[in-house]
Amino acid sequence: MKGQALAELISTSGLTKSYGDKLAVDAVGLAVPEGSVYGFLGPNGSGKTTTIRMLLGLIFPSAGEIEVLGHPVPKETTRALVDVGAVVEGPGLYSTLSARRYLQRMSRYGRGERRRSIVSGSQGDAAALAPDITAVLDMVGLGKVGNRRVKAYSLGMKQRLSLANALLYPRRLLILDEPTNGMDPQGIVEMRELILRLAAQGTTVFVSSHILSEIEQLCTHVGVIQHGRLLFQGEMGDLRGQLPARFTVGTTDQVAAGELLRSRFGLQPHMEESGLLTMDRAGVSIEEIAAAVVGAGIGLYRLAEDRPTLEEAFVALTGEASDVS
Amino acid sequence: MFLEELGYVIKRRRTLVSFALLAAIPIFLGVVLDIVGAPGGNGHGQGPAFFDRVTHNGVFLGFTAVLTAQIIIIPLIVSIAAGDTIAGEATDGKLRYLLASPVSRTRLLALKSLIALMYAMAAALAVVLVGLIVGVVLFPVGSVVTLSGAQISLLDGVGRLLLVGILAGVSTFSIVAVGVFASTLTDSTIGAAAVTFGTVIVLSILDGIPQLAHIAPLFLTHYWQTSIDLMRSPVVWSGILKNLVEQAGWMVVFFGAAWARFTTKDILS
Numbered sequence: 001m002k003g004q005a006l007a008e009l010i011s012t013s014g015l016t017k018s019y020g021d022k023l024a025v026d027a028v029g030l031a032v033p034e035g036s037v038y039g040f041l042g043p044n045g046s047g048k049t050t051t052i053r054m055l056l057g058l059i060f061p062s063a064g065e066i067e068v069l070g071h072p073v074p075k076e077t078t079r080a081l082v083d084v085g086a087v088v089e090g091p092g093l094y095s096t097l098s099a100r101r102y103l104q105r106m107s108r109y110g111r112g113e114r115r116r117s118i119v120s121g122s123q124g125d126a127a128a129l130a131p132d133i134t135a136v137l138d139m140v141g142l143g144k145v146g147n148r149r150v151k152a153y154s155l156g157m158k159q160r161l162s163l164a165n166a167l168l169y170p171r172r173l174l175i176l177d178e179p180t181n182g183m184d185p186q187g188i189v190e191m192r193e194l195i196l197r198l199a200a201q202g203t204t205v206f207v208s209s210h211i212l213s214e215i216e217q218l219c220t221h222v223g224v225i226q227h228g229r230l231l232f233q234g235e236m237g238d239l240r241g242q243l244p245a246r247f248t249v250g251t252t253d254q255v256a257a258g259e260l261l262r263s264r265f266g267l268q269p270h271m272e273e274s275g276l277l278t279m280d281r282a283g284v285s286i287e288e289i290a291a292a293v294v295g296a297g298i299g300l301y302r303l304a305e306d307r308p309t310l311e312e313a314f315v316a317l318t319g320e321a322s323d324v325s
Numbered sequence: 326m327f328l329e330e331l332g333y334v335i336k337r338r339r340t341l342v343s344f345a346l347l348a349a350i351p352i353f354l355g356v357v358l359d360i361v362g363a364p365g366g367n368g369h370g371q372g373p374a375f376f377d378r379v380t381h382n383g384v385f386l387g388f389t390a391v392l393t394a395q396i397i398i399i400p401l402i403v404s405i406a407a408g409d410t411i412a413g414e415a416t417d418g419k420l421r422y423l424l425a426s427p428v429s430r431t432r433l434l435a436l437k438s439l440i441a442l443m444y445a446m447a448a449a450l451a452v453v454l455v456g457l458i459v460g461v462v463l464f465p466v467g468s469v470v471t472l473s474g475a476q477i478s479l480l481d482g483v484g485r486l487l488l489v490g491i492l493a494g495v496s497t498f499s500i501v502a503v504g505v506f507a508s509t510l511t512d513s514t515i516g517a518a519a520v521t522f523g524t525v526i527v528l529s530i531l532d533g534i535p536q537l538a539h540i541a542p543l544f545l546t547h548y549w550q551t552s553i554d555l556m557r558s559p560v561v562w563s564g565i566l567k568n569l570v571e572q573a574g575w576m577v578v579f580f581g582a583a584w585a586r587f588t589t590k591d592i593l594s
Contacts, residue, residue, distance in 0.1 A: 053421075053591075053592070053593075056421070056424075056425050057424070058421050058424060058425070058591070058592040059591040059592065059593070060589065060591060077427065077429070078427040078428065078429045080427075081425055081426075081427035082427060084425075084427075086422075086425045088418075088421050088422070088425065089418070089421075090418065091418070092417055092418030092419040092420070092421055092422045093417065093419065094419060095417070096337075096338075104329075105329055105333065106422065106423075106426055108326055108328075108329035109326055109329065109423055109426040109428050110426035110427060110428070111326065112326050112428065112432075113426075113427050113428060113429070162422075165422060
C-alpha cells in the first residue's frame with residue numbers, strides 16, 4: 001500500500017470538543033487511508049474515546065469537520081455508518097439475552113438503514129441483509145457458547161461478542177476502541193490475527209490502544225494523541241524514524257573505545273550498568289565503527305544497531321510512558 | 326426493527342410481571358365479590374365505581390376494574406415502561422451500539438415511543454378484557470342499565486366497556502410522553518420512571534385543590550374520569566373530547582421536547 005495515493009475513509013479537520021473551558025479534543029485532523037491499519041495511540045484521558053465517539057456521531061463536535069466513508073458526520077451519520085463496524089469503549093450488552101439473540105437483535109436494528117442504502121445504490125451488498133450469525137460467532141471464537149446468556153460471560157468473552165457485532169456485516173471500515181481490553185493473552189493474539197486477516201481482505205481498521213506492543217505488530221499507520229492534540233500522524237516507520245537508531249558496543253577496553261568513538265566520529269557514548277557502551281547513531285555507519293575499533297587494536301565482541309521501539313518513540317513524543325491506566 | 330423491538334418488549338420478564346399485576350386486579354375484585362358478596366346497605370357510593378352492580382351483571386366487573394386501575398396501577402406501569410425507553414438502553418452502554426448499528430436517533434425515539442404507547446394501550450385493555458372474562462365466568466350476565474337508567478343491549482354494553490378501556494389507554498398517552506422525555510434526560514430507568522409517576526401523582530393531588538381550579542384543566546389527569554360518560558344515555562361526549570385534546574397537547578409538548586433533547590445530546594454512556 002505504501003506510496004499509493006489512497007482515498008481516506010476517515011478524515012477530520014479542526015475537530016474540536018470542549019466541555020466548558022476544557023478542551024477534550026483540540027483541532028485534530030485525522031487522515032485514515034483506505035487499506036490501512038491505523039493505530040490511534042494515546043494515554044488514557046488523552047481524547048481517544050471522545051474522538052471516536054465523534055466519528056460515530058455519538059458526540060457532537062464543538063467545531064471542525066468529519067467525513068466517514070465520504071459522508072459528513074453528524075449530518076449523515078446513519079448513511080456513513082452503514083459500512084462501519086464499531087467497538088466503543090467496552091461492550092454494551094443485554095445481560096439476559098444469549099450471544100446469538102443479541103446479534104440477531106443488532107442485525108435487525110441495522111437492517112433498515114442498510115436496506116435503504118442498498119436501494120439508493122450508494123453502498124452495501126444486497127445479499128448481506130441477513131448475516132450468518134453462526135459464522136460470525138465462530139469467527140470470534142464464541143461458536144460453542146453462543147446460546148448461553150451473556151450474564152455468564154467473562155469480560156473477555158463479552159469483548160469478543162462486541163467484536164462479533166462489529167463484524168455482523170462485511171465492513172469497509174472497522175473502528176475499534178481498545179478492543180483487547182479485558183482479554184487474556186490468548187484472546188489478544190487471536191484478536192491480532194483476526195484484525196490482520198480482515199485487513200488482508202481489504203478492510204480498513206482504525207484501532208485505538210494504549211498497549212503499544214499490540215499496535216506495533218499490527219499497524220501500517222499511527223496517530224498519537226495527547227491532551228487532545230494530535231502530536232504525530234503518519235506511517236509507522238516515520239514515527240520510529242523520528243528517533244535516532246542506537247549503537248551498542250562491547251569491547252575489551254571500553255574506556256579506550258569510548259574515547260576513540262568520541263574523538264573519531266563525534267559520538268556521545270554512554271556507559272551502561274551492564275558495561276556496554278550505547279550511543280545515538282548520528283549518521284555513522286556500523287561498518288565504520290567496526291573498522292575503527294578493530295583498527296585501533298581493541299577487541300570487539302559485540303556491536304549492534306537498534307531501531308528505537310514504538311514505546312521509545314511514544315515516550316519521546318509524549319513525555320509519558322504509554323501504559324498508564 | 327419494529328417487530329424486533331415488539332418481541333423484545335413482550336418477552337421481557339418485567340412485562341410479564343406487570344401484566345400479571347394488571348390481571349390480578351379484576352381477578353381479585355371478582356373473587357372477593359363472589360365470596361363476600363355485594364356491599365351491604367344501600368351500597369351506593371361505596372367501593373369503586375359500579376362495584377355494587379357487579380354481582381348482578383358480570384359485565385360491570387370490567388368497568389370497575391379499569392376505573393380502579395386507572396388511578397394508580399396503570400399509570401405506574403406505564404411510567405416504568407416509558408421511563409425505560411431510552412434510559413434502559415443507555416444503561417450498560419447499549420444505546421451507543423444501537424445507534425451505531427446504525428439507526429437514526431429520530432427513528433429510534435419514534436420506534437421506542439410507539440412501542441410504549443402500544444404497551445400503555447395494552448395495559449388498559451388487559452384489565453378490561455380480564456375483567457370481562459372473570460365477570461362473565463363468576464356472575465350472571467345480561468342487558469346493561471346505564472347511569473341514566475336506560476337499558477342497553479349486552480352487546481352495546483360490552484362495546485362501551487371496550488371504549489372505556491381504549492379511553493383509559495389513551496389517557497395514559499400523556500404519561501408516555503412525559504416518561505419518554507424523562508428517559509432522554511438520564512441513564513437511569515428508575516429515575517425516569519419515578520419522575521414520571523411522581524408527576525402524575527402530584528398533578529392528581531393538585532387537581533383536587535379548589536384554589537387551582539383555573540389551571541386544573543391543564544393537568545393530564547383532569548379528564549380521566551370522563552370516560553364514565555360513555556355509560557350515560559345519550560353519551561355525553563364533551564368531557565371525553567376534552568380529554569383527547571388534553572392528551573394530544575401533552576404528547577405534542579413532551580414528545581417534541583424528547584425529540585429536541587435526544588437528537589442533540591452527547592451520548593456519553
